[in-house]
Each structure stands twice: as structure tokens, then as C-alpha cells.
Amino acid sequence: MIVLAVASGTSADGLDVGAVRFARDELDPATLVADVLDTWTDPWPPGVRDDVLALLPPATTTAAALCAADQAVGQAVAGAARAALERVPGVDLVVSPGQTVFHDVRDGVCLGTMQVGQPAWAAEATGLPVVSDLRARDVAAGGHGAPLAGVLDRLWLGGDDVRVALNLGGIANVTVVGPGVQAPAHDTGPANCLLDVVATRALGRPYDADGALAASGRVDERLLARLLAHPYFALPAPKSTGRELFSAAWLDDVVDGEPWPDVAATLVELTAVTVADAVAPHRPREVVASGGGTANPVLVAALARRLGDVPLVTSDAHGLPADGKESVLWALLGWLAWHQVPVSTGPHPARVLGRITPGHAPVVLPPAGEAPRRLVVGSPQLTEVVAR
Numbered sequence: 001m002i003v004l005a006v007a008s009g010t011s012a013d014g015l016d017v018g019a020v021r022f023a024r025d026e027l028d029p030a031t032l033v034a035d036v037l038d039t040w041t042d043p044w045p046p047g048v049r050d051d052v053l054a055l056l057p058p059a060t061t062t063a064a065a066l067c068a069a070d071q072a073v074g075q076a077v078a079g080a081a082r083a084a085l086e087r088v089p090g091v092d093l094v095v096s097p098g099q100t101v102f103h104d105v106r107d108g109v110c111l112g113t114m115q116v117g118q119p120a121w122a123a124e125a126t127g128l129p130v131v132s133d134l135r136a137r138d139v140a141a142g143g144h145g146a147p148l149a150g151v152l153d154r155l156w157l158g159g160d161d162v163r164v165a166l167n168l169g170g171i172a173n174v175t176v177v178g179p180g181v182q183a184p185a186h187d188t189g190p191a192n193c194l195l196d197v198v199a200t201r202a203l204g205r206p207y208d209a210d211g212a213l214a215a216s217g218r219v220d221e222r223l224l225a226r227l228l229a230h231p232y233f234a235l236p237a238p239k240s241t242g243r244e245l246f247s248a249a250w251l252d253d254v255v256d257g258e259p260w261p262d263v264a265a266t267l268v269e270l271t272a273v274t275v276a277d278a279v280a281p282h283r284p285r286e287v288v289a290s291g292g293g294t295a296n297p298v299l300v301a302a303l304a305r306r307l308g309d310v311p312l313v314t315s316d317a318h319g320l321p322a323d324g325k326e327s328v329l330w331a332l333l334g335w336l337a338w339h340q341v342p343v344s345t346g347p348h349p350a351r352v353l354g355r356i357t358p359g360h361a362p363v364v365l366p367p368a369g370e371a372p373r374r375l376v377v378g379s380p381q382l383t384e385v386v387a388r
Helices: 048-053 063-087 120-126 136-140 149-157 192-203 209-215 221-228 248-254 260-282 297-307 325-338 380-387
Strands: 002-007 015-024 031-042 093-096 099-106 109-116 130-132 163-168 171-177 186-190 286-290 312-314 355-357 374-377
Touching (some): 002 063, 002 325, 015 063, 031 063, 048 063, 063 093, 063 099, 063 109, 093 120, 093 325, 109 136, 120 130, 120 355, 130 325, 149 171, 163 260, 171 260, 186 192, 186 260, 192 209, 209 260, 209 297, 221 248, 221 260, 260 297, 286 297, 297 312
Parallel strands (some): 163 286, 286 312
Antiparallel strands (some): 002 015, 099 109, 171 186
């Protein structure tokens, strides 16, 4: 089965597209083999990113603006998916998790989450069924609906050694995997989202290319202490966050006239400190990083320094592209939803996630099968199975 994922993360900086072919290993049905066919990023149509950012807290909005953004994001996903079908033939299923515009966490409990991006547009444009709304059922079952990366990380990196999977998107999150590990995946705090705010203000660009702005500044320890005073960092896992807490307005309240290069350098250090604090108790063999932040050499260097003797590698070392791993995650979640496999973000009950919008043909789901216990990236057996 070939699954196409089209998704946008916390930074809302583009549509990440990925096509993954899944097949069960014929010798061990509990092993799911993933062949990453292609991953890339499409830009938003003009104006859509600005409309999305205008919805984010602390902004107030209207039902009309939410409706317009829901349609605009859905249409953008539909356009990207339709174009992808020409690039990757044979797609069976589209996954569109939508753009998160609000994540309601109070006193450690997630009360709700909202994504915009009406999936009917993608179903109409491609004629294929679309899996969407992948967070809400987990929230209803007692979870946070985030981070969902742990679903992939445990299948992909599980083994005899303790490892930490680290995603550096708008928000950073970690999953600790290994024998006997009970730690839930959780968000550690901001990664790129606040750096993007600073880049926009200081450079007039949506992000700090190669970390050049941060590299030109210095870490301000007093500013770092004020940033670290945010109560989120003291909360125990499981926990999740987003721009609701780490907003441009919050940054404005904390910054006290420091030069933008120093603010950028200090935000890099904030990410490195909070990630390292989450990793240290587990003494992993290595940290396996992915996401847009891996392209920022200043952030990578700060992380390596804070992690000390724990090696930092990218997910490429384990077969998944660092800039495309999240697309693989969404594709996997779509495959699991289609095959009615329940998953969970924490100790609460596992549930089948997602909502299915039919394509041009009636939906016929396969029989629910054994839940995969392992995911292998690429395998000669996959080619043999697909060929037959």
C-alpha cells in the first residue's frame, strides 16, 4: 500500500509531502516494512501562511476567518496531493493531518485540539480516501494528541539499546525507546517557532538560514534564565505545547531590549538545554535527530555540546531522511488508521485514530490485522512482496 502524506507543522513554513510504500514482512507479519519513495516540501500558495499565522494565539479571530482558513489549507493540501500523484504513481491513500491552530492544555490535561484543512478538497482532487483529524480521538481517550512521533519511534528504533528520538520542528519533542523504558513521548519546548519570529523581525525572512543570525550573537545568561522560568519546563511528562504558550507575545514579554542576534543565540541555547535535560536521566546510547532544526548548524552544535558524551546523529543514520521523517510518521499513522490498529501517546487506552473521508469509490477497509511490533526501513523482501 502506498500512502501519501501532506502536512504542515507548528512553524507553518510549507507543506511537507512524503510517499511511503508499506508492506508486512512475509516471514514475520508483526514487522512492517516501509520503503520511503520520496519526500519534499511544497510552498504554501500566496497568502495562506499569513492567514494561518493570523489565527494563532494571542490573536483573536472569527468563525468566518476560521472557515476561510479551513478551506484555504484544505485546498492547498489538495493541490499538493494532486501534483504528487503525477510524481509518485500508484498512491492508495492520502493523509492530511491539518494545520494546528489551537492546542488547549490546562493544568496538564489536554481539553481539546483544533486543526484546519478541510479534507474533502483532497478527496475530491485525487479521488482517493483521505485520513485526517489524527489527534482528537487520543485527546478524548485521555491523551494529549501530541506528540504522535512516539508511535513511529518505538516501532522504528526499539531494540536492545536505549535511544532517544528527537524531532526539531517548531516545537521539539523526544521519545525514549529501549528495553524497560516507560517514559512517554513529550514536547520539551520551543525549537524553530521562536527562532522564526526573530528571523522575521530581524531579517525580514521566515527563518534563520544556516543559523547565521544566531551565530553572530552570544548567549545572554540573564535572558536564558528568564526564558527557562516558564512553568512549562518544570511540568512532568506527558506534556505537550505549541504556539499557545510559546508565542511571539510571550517572547516580547521576556526580551528586554537585547539585540536580535543575542536573542537568537539564547533561543538556540534554550532548545539545547531543555532537550538535554529531558535526555540526561535516560543515559541513551545516542540521540537520533530529525526535523528542520537539523539544518541549523548552530543549533546542532549547541545540542552536541549540551549532550556531552551522548552521540548526536540524524535519522538518516537509521534510514529515514532527517527532513522527511515527519512525512513518514503521518503516512504510518494513515496506514495504521486504515488497518484499524489502535495507538496511544501515553499510558491511557489505545484507540484507532483518525477520520476517513471517502474518495470517488466507496470505502472498503481491510480486516483488522495484527498490530505491528517493529518497523524496518527498506528491505529486499519488500521488493519481492510487492513484485508478486
